[in-house]
Amino acid sequence: MNKKALQIPNAPAPIGPYSQAILANGMLFISGQCPINPKTGLLEMETIESATHLVMSNIEKLLHAAEMDFTHIVKCSIFLKDLGDFQKVNTIYATYFDSVPPARETVEVARLPLDSSIEISCIAMKS
Numbered sequence: 794m795n796k797k798a799l800q801i802p803n804a805p806a807p808i809g810p811y812s813q814a815i816l817a818n819g820m821l822f823i824s825g826q827c828p829i830n831p832k833t834g835l836l837e838m839e840t841i842e843s844a845t846h847l848v849m850s851n852i853e854k855l856l857h858a859a860e861m862d863f864t865h866i867v868k869c870s871i872f873l874k875d876l877g878d879f880q881k882v883n884t885i886y887a888t889y890f891d892s893v894p895p896a897r898e899t900v901e902v903a904r905l906p907l908d909s910s911i912e913i914s915c916i917a918m919k920s
Contacts, residue, residue, distance in 0.1 A: 794818060799858050808906055814855045821859045821917040825872065826851045827909040836907050841878040845885040848913050853889075856917060863889050865917040869897040872912040876901035882911065 798812040799821075807813055807824070814823045828844035830837050831851065838844045856862055873882065879899060887894070895915070905912050 825914040
C-alpha cells in the first residue's frame with residue numbers, strides 16, 4: 794500500500810499522536826478537525842456557525858494539499874456536543890457541497906477534545 798502522511802503548515806497541528814490526514818491509494822482520510830485557528834493554535838467557538846466554518850476551512854486546506862476539493866469527499870462524520878446545534882451546523886455544512894453531498898452521520902457526544910463543540914472527519918477519493 795502506498796501511504797503518505799499529510800502535515801499541512803496552514804492547518805492546525807495535531808493535538809495527539811496522529812496525522813492530520815493520510816493519503817493512501819487515491820483515498821484521503823482526514824482526522825477529526827476541531828475549530829482550531831491554524832495561525833494561533835487556539836480553539837475558536839464564538840458561535841457554532843463560526844466554529845463550523847473554521848472546521849470546514851481546515852478540511853479544505855487538507856483536501857487542497859492532496860489536490861482535491863469538497864467534490865471528492867465521499868463520507869463525513871460530524872460529532873456535536875449539543876445536537877440542538879444540528880440545524881445550524883447543517884445549514885453551514887450544506888454550503889460546501891454544490892452537487893451530490895457525501896454520505897454522513899451526525900452524533901451527539903458527551904465530550905470532544907479541548908472541550909470543542911464540534912468535530913468533523915471525512916474520507917475523500919480521487920476517481
